[in-house]
Amino acid sequence: MTDSTAEFFQELGGRGHEPLLEKATGIVRFDLVDGKRTERWLVTLDRGDVSVSRKNAAADCIVRADRTLFDAMARGDVDGMAAYLRGELTLEGDPELLVLIQRVLPGPVTRGAPHRGSAGGSDRR
Amino acid sequence: MSDDLVKILDGNTFVVSDGRGDIEASLTDPTGLFSFDTRFLSKWVLTVDGQRLNPLSVDDLHYFETRFFLVPGTGTVYVDAKLSVIRQRAVGDGFREQLTILNHEDKPVDLTVRVEAASDFADLFEVKDALEKKGKYSSRIEGGKLLLAYERQTFTRSTAISASAPARLDKNGLTFKVRLEAHGKWTTEIEVSAQGGQSAETHKRRRENMEGNLERWVRGAPRLECDWEPLRITYRRSLVDLAALRYSPPITPGKSLPAAGLPWFMTMFGRDSVFTSLQALPFTPELAATTLRVLGLWQGTRVDDFRDEDPGRILHEMRYGEMTAFEERPHSPYYGCADATALYVVLLDEYERWTGDRKLVRELEPEARAALNWIDEYADLIGNGYVSYRRRNEKTGLENQCWKDSWDSISYRDGRLPGFPRATCELQGYAYDAKVRGARLAREIWKDSTFAAELEKQAAELKRRFNRDFWVEKDEYFALALDADGNQVDALSSNNGHLLWSGIVDKSKAKAVARHLMGPRLFTGWGVRTLAEGEGRFNPIGYHVGTIWPFDNSFIAWGLRRYGFKQEAAQIAAGILNAAAFFDGRLPEAFGGYQREATRYPVQYPTACSPQAWSTGAPLLFLRTMLGLEPVGDHLVVDPALPSGIGALALLEIPGRWGRVDAFARGEIDLNRRSELQPQLGAAEQVSARRR
Numbered sequence: 002m003t004d005s006t007a008e009f010f011q012e013l014g015g016r017g018h019e020p021l022l023e024k025a026t027g028i029v030r031f032d033l034v035d036g037k038r039t040e041r042w043l044v045t046l047d048r049g050d051v052s053v054s055r056k057n058a059a060a061d062c063i064v065r066a067d068r069t070l071f072d073a074m075a076r077g078d079v080d081g082m083a084a085y086l087r088g089e090l091t092l093e094g095d096p097e098l099l100v101l102i103q104r105v106l107p108g109p110v111t112r113g114a115p116h117r118g119s120a121g122g123s124d125r126r
Numbered sequence: 127m128s129d130d131l132v133k134i135l136d137g138n139t140f141v142v143s144d145g146r147g148d149i150e151a152s153l154t155d156p157t158g159l160f161s162f163d164t165r166f167l168s169k170w171v172l173t174v175d176g177q178r179l180n181p182l183s184v185d186d187l188h189y190f191e192t193r194f195f196l197v198p199g200t201g202t203v204y205v206d207a208k209l210s211v212i213r214q215r216a217v218g219d220g221f222r223e224q225l226t227i228l229n230h231e232d233k234p235v236d237l238t239v240r241v242e243a244a245s246d247f248a249d250l251f252e253v254k255d256a257l258e259k260k261g262k263y264s265s266r267i268e269g270g271k272l273l274l275a276y277e278r279q280t281f282t283r284s285t286a287i288s289a290s291a292p293a294r295l296d297k298n299g300l301t302f303k304v305r306l307e308a309h310g311k312w313t314t315e316i317e318v319s320a321q322g323g324q325s326a327e328t329h330k331r332r333r334e335n336m337e338g339n340l341e342r343w344v345r346g347a348p349r350l351e352c353d354w355e356p357l358r359i360t361y362r363r364s365l366v367d368l369a370a371l372r373y374s375p376p377i378t379p380g381k382s383l384p385a386a387g388l389p390w391f392m393t394m395f396g397r398d399s400v401f402t403s404l405q406a407l408p409f410t411p412e413l414a415a416t417t418l419r420v421l422g423l424w425q426g427t428r429v430d431d432f433r434d435e436d437p438g439r440i441l442h443e444m445r446y447g448e449m450t451a452f453e454e455r456p457h458s459p460y461y462g463c464a465d466a467t468a469l470y471v472v473l474l475d476e477y478e479r480w481t482g483d484r485k486l487v488r489e490l491e492p493e494a495r496a497a498l499n500w501i502d503e504y505a506d507l508i509g510n511g512y513v514s515y516r517r518r519n520e521k522t523g524l525e526n527q528c529w530k531d532s533w534d535s536i537s538y539r540d541g542r543l544p545g546f547p548r549a550t551c552e553l554q555g556y557a558y559d560a561k562v563r564g565a566r567l568a569r570e571i572w573k574d575s576t577f578a579a580e581l582e583k584q585a586a587e588l589k590r591r592f593n594r595d596f597w598v599e600k601d602e603y604f605a606l607a608l609d610a611d612g613n614q615v616d617a618l619s620s621n622n623g624h625l626l627w628s629g630i631v632d633k634s635k636a637k638a639v640a641r642h643l644m645g646p647r648l649f650t651g652w653g654v655r656t657l658a659e660g661e662g663r664f665n666p667i668g669y670h671v672g673t674i675w676p677f678d679n680s681f682i683a684w685g686l687r688r689y690g691f692k693q694e695a696a697q698i699a700a701g702i703l704n705a706a707a708f709f710d711g712r713l714p715e716a717f718g719g720y721q722r723e724a725t726r727y728p729v730q731y732p733t734a735c736s737p738q739a740w741s742t743g744a745p746l747l748f749l750r751t752m753l754g755l756e757p758v759g760d761h762l763v764v765d766p767a768l769p770s771g772i773g774a775l776a777l778l779e780i781p782g783r784w785g786r787v788d789a790f791a792r793g794e795i796d797l798n799r800r801s802e803l804q805p806q807l808g809a810a811e812q813v814s815a816r817r818r
Contacts, residue, residue: 020492021427080458083451083452083453086281086450086458087279087280087281087451088282088451089279089280097423100423101423104427105427107428108427108428108429108430109431109432
C-alpha cells in the first residue's frame with residue numbers, strides 16, 4: 002500500500018515554488034493521529050516558496066486529523082472543507098491557511114470538464 | 127404569513143419569530159434561531175401562569191435588536207392589563223433576551239413564568255425541502271445551563287440556555303417562580319448560545335460594538351440631502367440593511383462581504399456579492415475589496431464534478447450545515463454559476479477605477495488571469511466561442527447557472543424550453559466586458575501589453591459575432607440565449623438591459639434595444655419586467671418570467687445611461703424608487719409585473735425574501751446613474767439627469783481616488799409630460815403623506 006500522505010508532502014516540498022500559495026505566509030503544522038502516535042508535518046510558506054519538514058514547532062495554523070482521513074484527502078477521496086465542517090478535521094489558528102492548502106490537495110478522480118486541452122488531464126491551473 | 131414574522135439578524139445568525147416573540151417551527155416553517163445554516167431553536171414559547179401572551183406592539187430597535195410589548199391572555203377582545211411583559215431580544219452568537227414583568231396592581235402577585243425550549247437542529251436545506259434527520263438528539267442540565275444537543279458522528283451542534291435570575295431547569299425549558307410586589311418589577315436575562323462548528327469562536331461581537339459599528343458605517347457613507355423625502359428614507363434604509371447583510375465568513379473572520387438575503391441566503395454567493403459590491407461601490411467601496419479577496423481565496427483550482435468546480439471558476443454558494451458537511455449537498459463551496467467569474471474581473475476593474483487601489487489589483491493578478499482563462503478554457507461547452515452552462519452534478523447541482531435560475535426562465539417565444547448547454551445572452555456581455563476591463567488592467571497595472579492586446583482582440587471578435595448571432599433581425603432585439611444547436615432562444619427579456627451595461631451592443635442597435643426596454647411589453651411604469659408580455663411563458667407574478675426585479679432594473683438603467691439614454695435611465699430609476707416608497711424604503715427581491723395603471727401600487731411577489739442584498743443595493747446604483755457619476759482619471763465626473771419630482775439633491779462626501787467630493791443636482795427631467803405615462807414620483811409623495 003502506498004503512503005499517500007508522505008507522497009503528498011514530499012511532492013509539495015519538492016515543488017519549491019507554488020504559485021497557488023503566493024498569498025500565504027506562515028507555518029502550518031499537520032498533527033496526524035495514528036492510534037497513540039501523532040505524525041507531524043511542518044509546512045513553511047513564504048509567498049509561494051514551500052518547504053516541508055518533520056519538525057515539531059510552533060505554527061500559525063495547526064490541522065488535526067486522523068492519519069487515515071488525511072491519507073484519503075491526499076488521494077483526492079475526501080474533501081478537506083467538508084471534513085472540517087463535519088468536525089473530523091479540526092483547526093487551530095488562522096483558518097485561511099487551510100483554504101490555501103486545499104488548493105494544492107488533489108481533486109476527486111473525475112470524468113472532467115469538457116475543456117480545451119483536457120486530454121492531458123491537468124487538474125491545476 | 128411571512129409579513130407577520132419578526133426577523134432580527136447579525137451576519138448569518140438570525141431569529142425569526144411571531145409577533146409576540148415566540149418560535150414554534152415545523153419542518154416546513156422558517157421560524158427559529160438560525161446560525162451557520164443550522165436551526166438552533168425550533169421552539170421558544172413564553173407563558174405566564176400557563177397563559178400565552180398577546181402582543182401590543184413590536185419595536186424594531188436595530189436590525190439586530192427588537193422589543194415586544196405583551197400582556198397575558200389571547201384570543202379575546204378584552205385584554206387583562208394588570209401585568210405588562212417586555213421581551214427585548216438582541217442577536218449575538220445566538221441571542222440574549224431580557225424579560226421584564228411589571229405589576230400594575232397595588233397588591234403583590236405570585237406568578238409562574240415558563241419558557242419552553244427545543245431544537246430540531248435542521249439544516250437550512252432540510253427546512254426548505256422538509257427532510258428527515260440522521261443523527262441523535264439529547265437534552266441535559268449541566269452547570270446551571272440547559273443544553274440541547276445533536277450529534278451525527280463527529281458533527282455536533284448544541285444550544286446552551288441560561289438565565290440570570292433563579293430558575294428551575296428541566297429538559298424542556300425554564301421555570302421562574304416570581305413574586306411581584308405592588309407596582310413591582312421583575313427582570314431576568316436569558317442567554318441562548320449556538321455552539322458547534324465555528325460559530326462560537328468567530329462570532330463574538332457584542333452589542334455595544336454593533337451599535338457603534340452601525341453608526342460608523344452609516345456615517346462613513348456619503349450623506350444624502352434631497353427634497354423628495356421618500357428617497358432619503360430609502361437611502362437610509364439601504365445603508366442600514368446593507369450593514370445588516372454584511373457577513374463575515376467563518377473561514378475568513380474579520381472581513382465582511384455582502385450576503386445575499388434573509389432568511390435563506392445569509393451566506394456568501396459569488397454572483398450576489400459581486401453585483402451588490404458593484405452597486406455599493408460609490409458608497410462603501412470596502413465591500414468590494416473584501417468580496418474580491420474572499421472570492422479570490424475560494425476560487426476553483428481543480429476539476430470536481432460534484433461541486434461543478436473548474437480551475438479559475440468563482441464560487442456560486444457556500445454553506446456550513448450538516449448536509450454540506452456530509453456531502454449530501456455540494457456547497458463546500460458549490461461552483462455552478464456561469465456569470466460570477468467574468469463579473470469578478472468586471473468588479474476588480476471598476477473597483478480600481480473608483481478607488482485607485484492598484485495594490486489589490488496587483489495582488490489579485492493571478493486570480494483575475496485564472497478567471498479570464500476560465501472563460502476561454504472551461505466555459506465554452508458547445509465549442510462555438512460562447513459561454514454556456516450545463517451542470518455536471520446532475521443530482522444536486524443547479525440546472526440554470528445564470529441569475530434567472532428558475533426552471534422555466536429561459537424559453538423560446540412560443541414557451542418551449544431549450545435543452546442544455548444554454549448560452550444566455552448576458553453571459554456573453556459579461557465575458558466581453560471582462561475582456562475589455564481585463565485588457566485595461568493588463569496594460570496599465572500588470573504591465574503586460576501582449577496579454578492586453580490579445581484580450582482586446584478577443585473582445586472585438588466576440589462583439590462582432592454576438593451582434594450577428596444573437597440579434598433577432600425581424601424585431602430588432604437580442605435573443606435570450608442560443609441553444610445547443612446555435613439557434614436563437616428568441617424570447618424578448620430584460621437581459622437586453624444587461625447587454626447595454628456590458629457594452630457589447632453595437633451602437634447602431636442600441637436605440638432599438640432601448641425602445642424595447644421602455645416599450646409597453648417590458649416597461650410597466652414601475653420598471654422593466656424580466657420577460658415581455660406576449661411571450662409564451664409570460665406571467666406577471668412568475669419568478670423570472672414577468673415580475674420586476676429592482677436589482678435587474680438598476681443595471682438596466684446603468685446600461686441605458688452608458689449608451690446615452692439619460693431620460694430613459696431616469697424614468698426607470700423613478701419607477702423603482704417610487705415603488706420603494708410603498709415598501710417603506712426596503713425594496714423586495716421582486717414585485718409583480720402588472721401595468722402601473724392597473725394596480726396603482728406595486729404588488730409584492732409572494733415568497734420574495736427581504737431584505738435582499740442586491741435589492742438593497744439597487745437604490746444606491748440608481749443614485750449613481752441619475753447623478754451620472756463616473757470616475758475619469760483621478761476625478762469624479764458628475765453629469766446628472768434627475769426626474770423633476772426629486773427636486774434638489776446633494777450627495778456629499780463621495781469617497782474615491784479623489785478623496786471625498788460632493789455632487790449636486792436638480793431634477794429637470796419632466797417624466798409627467800410624456801402622455802403615455804402615469805405621473806411619476808408625485809404619486810409617492812401622496813403615499814408617504816397618507817402614511818404619516
